[in-house]
């Protein structure tokens with residue numbers, strides 16, 4: 060099976076990370092460092108913030124749940140866009156709160172509508188930038204305007220799981236993509252989420268981080284489970300940060316794959332949305348779930364999006380050139396049938 064359904068890195072992890080994982084395994088009779096201090100300090104230095112402005116978590120999904128549990132009391136409200144990351148709604152509901160979804164504009168976040176929807180009873184806004192599953196972004200100026208308009212008591216979450224991909228596309232397309240770290244340095248009521256699951260290829264190890272105001276992060280740390288980030292995960296993340304060659308190879312593969320797949324899929328009549336991440340969103344002529352089943356029958360797993368509110372759509376991760384060719388061959392076969 061070729062897995063193009065979870066936006067993983069098709070090149071796998073960095074060889075440096077693999078070596079660090081193997082070395083860390085011989086220490087696995089010890090509990091991990093509950094503060095993940097080495098990684099925290101390294102990230103603080105890299106992003107020019109204080110270590111107290113960094114919190115490591117077992118994946119962004121754990122951090123999202125922790126944020127929802129800390130900030131949404133029973134009946135609390137979070138807002139986001141329609142057709143955004145499904146975990147926002149499960150996390151809000153599991154925390155005893157609710158999620159309000161504002162209609163999209165051009166397959167992306169309608170920040171003006173979102174700012175207008177935020178009121179006295181809103182605690183959180185979840186902004187996925189790039190958005191999963193549509194792959195769209197809003198630029199830094201629109202985010203600045205949004206922050207100026209949203210009430211100050213609302214904690215704004217910039218979920219930048221695909222940051223490195225978006226930043227690379229933005230350089231090429233000459234767009235100012237994100238000022239999120241400036242907001243953190245200015246101590247705004249903002250949390251930035253970044254993960255090691257995507258460009259760093261460590262999805263199976265579960266490790267990510269939040270950047271934000273020290274008092275808020277300390278509050279999250281109190282409700283997080285203590286040893287959820289394993290020693291191998293911490294070691295792998297530290298090593299992965301140092302291997303920027305692997306990051307560059309990943310981004311180059313993604314850039315070439317996005318272009319090739321985008322053109323080929325358009326040639327087959329699918330018209331995928333232009334992507335800012337490592338996946339493509341497209342509508343099928345009929346039922347996305349059935350379409351994904353047929354692709355699975357041909358050995359290619361993609362993500363149907365009915366559960367996310369888009370019954371015709373599928374999301375396809377950009378793979379290696381071989382995987383992309385296999386996807387195209389499977390699609391051609393299905394269309395012929």
Ligand SMILES: Cc1ncc(COP(=O)(O)O)c(C=O)c1O
Pocket residue numbers: 065066117118119120121144187189190191218220253254255256262266267
């Ligand atoms: C927007 C977004 N946020 C967070 C995540 C979850 O990442 P993690 O593996 O760090 O939990 C994903 C993964 O698909 C995502 O698309």
